[in-house]
Amino acid sequence: MREVFQQELREVQERLIEIASLVATSIENATTAFNESNVGLAETVIADDDKIDAAALELDELAINILARQQPVARDLRIVVSALRISASLERMGDMAEHIAQLARYRFPDKVVPKSLRGTFSKLGTLDVEIARKLVELLRTEDVRLAEEIRNDDDRIDALHLSVFDKVLGETWKGAAVDTVDATLASRYHERFADHAVSIAKKVQYLATGEWAAAE
Amino acid sequence: MREVFQQELREVQERLIEIASLVATSIENATTAFNESNVGLAETVIADDDKIDAAALELDELAINILARQQPVARDLRIVVSALRISASLERMGDMAEHIAQLARYRFPDKVVPKSLRGTFSKLGTLDVEIARKLVELLRTEDVRLAEEIRNDDDRIDALHLSVFDKVLGETWKGAAVDTVDATLASRYHERFADHAVSIAKKVQYLATGEWAAAE
Numbered sequence: 001m002r003e004v005f006q007q008e009l010r011e012v013q014e015r016l017i018e019i020a021s022l023v024a025t026s027i028e029n030a031t032t033a034f035n036e037s038n039v040g041l042a043e044t045v046i047a048d049d050d051k052i053d054a055a056a057l058e059l060d061e062l063a064i065n066i067l068a069r070q071q072p073v074a075r076d077l078r079i080v081v082s083a084l085r086i087s088a089s090l091e092r093m094g095d096m097a098e099h100i101a102q103l104a105r106y107r108f109p110d111k112v113v114p115k116s117l118r119g120t121f122s123k124l125g126t127l128d129v130e131i132a133r134k135l136v137e138l139l140r141t142e143d144v145r146l147a148e149e150i151r152n153d154d155d156r157i158d159a160l161h162l163s164v165f166d167k168v169l170g171e172t173w174k175g176a177a178v179d180t181v182d183a184t185l186a187s188r189y190h191e192r193f194a195d196h197a198v199s200i201a202k203k204v205q206y207l208a209t210g211e212w213a214a215a216e
Numbered sequence: 217m218r219e220v221f222q223q224e225l226r227e228v229q230e231r232l233i234e235i236a237s238l239v240a241t242s243i244e245n246a247t248t249a250f251n252e253s254n255v256g257l258a259e260t261v262i263a264d265d266d267k268i269d270a271a272a273l274e275l276d277e278l279a280i281n282i283l284a285r286q287q288p289v290a291r292d293l294r295i296v297v298s299a300l301r302i303s304a305s306l307e308r309m310g311d312m313a314e315h316i317a318q319l320a321r322y323r324f325p326d327k328v329v330p331k332s333l334r335g336t337f338s339k340l341g342t343l344d345v346e347i348a349r350k351l352v353e354l355l356r357t358e359d360v361r362l363a364e365e366i367r368n369d370d371d372r373i374d375a376l377h378l379s380v381f382d383k384v385l386g387e388t389w390k391g392a393a394v395d396t397v398d399a400t401l402a403s404r405y406h407e408r409f410a411d412h413a414v415s416i417a418k419k420v421q422y423l424a425t426g427e428w429a430a431a432e
Contacts, residue, residue: 064297071287081280081300088304168393177384180396185404 005070012066012083015059017139019090022052024132026097027193031125034100034186035118039108045101052094056087063087075207082203086139089196093132096193103186112182114175117167124160124190127153131197138201142208147201154194161191221286228282228299231275233355235306238268240348242313243409247341250316250402251334255324261317268310272303279303291423298419302355305412309348312409319402328398330391333383340376340406343369347413354417358424363417370410377407 026045033041063083066072072080103112113121131153138146164187167173168180175183242261249258279299282288288296319328329337347369354362380403383389384396391399 064293067283067297068289068293073284077280077284081283084297084300085304088301165397168397173393175393177389177391177396180393181381181384181400184397184400188401188404 005066005072005076008062008066008070009076009079012059012063012080013139015055015062016083016086016090017136019052019055019059019087020132020136020139022048022055023090023093023097024129024136026052026094027100027125027132028129030097030100030104031121031129033104034112035122035125037104037108037111039105042101042105042108046098046105049094049098053091056091056094059087060084079207082207086200086203089200093193093196096189096196099189100186103182103189107182112186114179116172117164117183120160120164120167121186121190124157124187127157127160128190128193131157131194135197135200138204142204144205144208147205150194150197150201154198157191157194161187221282221288221292224278224282224286225292225295228275228279228296229355231271231278232299232302232306233352235268235271235275235303236348236352236355238264238271239306239309239313240345240352242268242310243316243341243348244345246313246316246320247337247344247406249320250328251338251341253320253324253327255321258317258321258324261313262321265310265314269307272307272310275303276300295423298423302416302419305416309409309412312405312412315405316402319398319405323398328402330395332388333380333399336376336380336383337402337406340373340403343373343376344406344409347373347410351413351416354420358420360421360424363421366410366413366417370414373407373410377403 026048029041029048030045032038033045063080066080067077070076111118131150134146134150134153137143138150164183168175168183173180242264245257245264246261248254249261279296282296283293286292327334347366350362350366350369353359354366380399384391384399389396
């Protein structure tokens with residue numbers, strides 16, 4: 001029985017890694033679509049979000065099934081409950097990638113943000129992609145140093161997010177209202193993507209070390 | 217054992233109702249603070265968010281404890297897992313109320329949005345408050361008609377949310393970039409608040425009827 005359970009936990013872990021990989025691909029495609037105004041890539045991200053949602057739903061069913069059949073306690077129970085929460089966060093990360101892609105599609109063939117903000121959004125995109133890749137590795141290896149790195153990357157994203165507002169609210173901003181709206185939403189989507197990654201990283205860190213970093 | 221378990225499920229339900237009531241109070245205070253530029257009320261909402269977070273965390277611990285001790289299966293298991301998810305959504309609703317309050321505090325003594333948008337935000341606020349109150353009643357009574365009403369209210373909120381963009385992107389918009397940013401964020405916070413309520417309503421509806429409306 002115990003061996004079956006360990007096998008099932010590995011199955012849960014593998015599925016989480018798989019969903020995180022889908023999310024990493026989506027954010028890479030979404031930020032490329034956004035920065036390079038690639039409408040085909042944007043369509044791919046939007047279509048792929050259904051796959052992420054379906055994979056998350058299947059994982060949830062598996063986790064609930066394990067709870068019902070194996071009746072885990074203590075640390076094993078925490079792992080399965082955490083898997084449900086991680087699945088929910090990954091699903092939201094997929095939604096953020098989709099929102100970024102939708103902005104790119106909506107503004108095509110124009111770029112979403114004016115020249116003065118493109119460097120900032122290029123950095124935001126690069127960091128989101130890095131965070132997503134680190135998350136895949138963190139779920140695979142449970143190496144808590146990656147959780148620390150994700151938190152540090154998130155600090156850099158928060159600073160870039162604030163710098164978008166500084167730019168938009170500064171005297172040199174010449175953007176129309178539509179540019180202001182899009183920059184505001186796009187910046188928030190990039191920032192929320194990273195927040196969800198931090199939330200997952202904390203859960204993995206907790207499972208690996210027993211030290212709980214509470215919800216903020 | 218069974219009776220103890222039923223008692224514990226009632227305890228879970230009561231705590232969910234309690235957290236939903238805190239959220240209803242917060243969104244009422246937040247939207248009043250926002251619409252009337254009441255900085256004291258905004259501070260109250262910001263301080264109260266810690267209470268909501270703490271109550272949600274306590275409920276999660278109770279639910280995990282019940283899973284470990286009672287090892288529920290079938291519908292009972294679904295109820296406890298749903299409680300964990302509802303708790304997470306309520307926690308996010310509290311965050312949205314806090315974000316709305318933070319905008320009010322930040323712009324005080326000015327109002328957050330210019331005159332041309334105040335009617336729309338007043339309606340958004342009223343609908344969010346109504347939704348929050350209906351959610352408390354839905355959790356209390358499991359009357360699925362309330363779940364339907366919440367979905368309908370959410371449709372009205374989505375329409376108002378879109379009308380904010382129509383206004384901001386229209387030719388008559390005279391707002392500065394800061395007005396555009398704030399209107400964009402405020403509208404999104406109001407809309408996300410309602411989305412989380414719909415997500416909770418679907419879970420309660422599923423538990424009451426067995427019909428699952430999947431994540432969107």
